Amino acid sequence: MAVPRVLILRAPGTNCDEETAFAFEAAGAVTERVHVNRLIENPKLAEDFQVLCLPGGFSYGDDIAAGRILASQLDRNLGDMVRQFCDQDRLVLGICNGFQVLMRLGVLTSGVRETQPATLTWNDHGRFEDRWVHLSVDETPCVFLKGIDQMYLPIAHAEGKFVTADAEALKAFGDAGRLALRYTTADAGQTSDEVLPFPSNPNGSEANVAGICDATGRLFGLMPHPERHIDPTHHPQWTRRTEQPQWGEGFAIFKNAVDYFGE
Numbered sequence: 001m002a003v004p005r006v007l008i009l010r011a012p013g014t015n016c017d018e019e020t021a022f023a024f025e026a027a028g029a030v031t032e033r034v035h036v037n038r039l040i041e042n043p044k045l046a047e048d049f050q051v052l053c054l055p056g057g058f059s060y061g062d063d064i065a066a067g068r069i070l071a072s073q074l075d076r077n078l079g080d081m082v083r084q085f086c087d088q089d090r091l092v093l094g095i096c097n098g099f100q101v102l103m104r105l106g107v108l109t110s111g112v113r114e115t116q117p118a119t120l121t122w123n124d125h126g127r128f129e130d131r132w133v134h135l136s137v138d139e140t141p142c143v144f145l146k147g148i149d150q151m152y153l154p155i156a157h158a159e160g161k162f163v164t165a166d167a168e169a170l171k172a173f174g175d176a177g178r179l180a181l182r183y184t185t186a187d188a189g190q191t192s193d194e195v196l197p198f199p200s201n202p203n204g205s206e207a208n209v210a211g212i213c214d215a216t217g218r219l220f221g222l223m224p225h226p227e228r229h230i231d232p233t234h235h236p237q238w239t240r241r242t243e244q245p246q247w248g249e250g251f252a253i254f255k256n257a258v259d260y261f262g263e
């Protein structure tokens with residue numbers, strides 16, 4: 001099986017890059033954490049990688065809007081590199097702040113209309129929300145979610161509310177299976193378009209959206225942090241369980257990415 005090489009992009013304020021590298025390596029990938037300035041000096045560096053991952057954090061202090069400055073920097077300086085990564089048979093993953101960057105770049109929402117069809121904005125209650133959430137997976141082409149029905153993962157964000165320009169845009173995403181990951185209740189197995197009340201839906205996202213993918217399923221962004229639930233002991237109730245699973249519930253996302261290159 002081919003071992004994919006994962007480029008984990010660092011920028012001032014990134015704070016989840018080491019955990020994300022650990023998760024990918026546990027799943028069998030080779031990783032390199034590369035600062036955005038190194039990539040701007042030499043964009044050809046990216047040619048050695050099959051997966052581009054934008055990890056979580058507070059890039060450029062979330063100034064202007066979370067992800068805005070890093071997205072502009074990538075667009076202006078590395079636009080060709082990012083487009084090539086998205087167009088070829090490679091994978092792109094954005095986790096939390098990385099998801100915000102991908103949304104500002106527009107790579108996850110392309111194909112729906114000319115003008116920007118969706119964004120991430122402030123949580124309804126206007127605060128940073130840091131806790132665990134229940135998630136369910138839609139019928140989706142998303143490579144990273146293959147074989148996953150449910151997950152229990154932590155969130156830690158202030159600007160995670162998914163909104164679309166109008167109902168037509170939301171429907172277009174939904175019909176294509178692009179509203180891939182949703183917040184749900186502790187007992188629900190299904191995804192739902194009806195907005196669930198807080199705390200099940202932590203930020204007021206339309207259709208309870210926690211993550212979306214592009215039309216091919218190769219590009220994916222999510223607000224929860226799968227890299228923070230890799231070991232079973234990351235689960236907040238792990239000491240009460242009689243048996244431990246081999247991996248935490250976020251691990252399958254990284255494993256799916258690695259397995260994609262072995263198929």
Ligand SMILES: NC(=O)CC[C@H](N)C(=O)O
Pocket residue numbers: 055056057058059062066095096097098128156157158159160
């Ligand atoms: N955990 C993160 O990546 C944080 C995302 C972003 N800084 C926010 O607060 O919305």
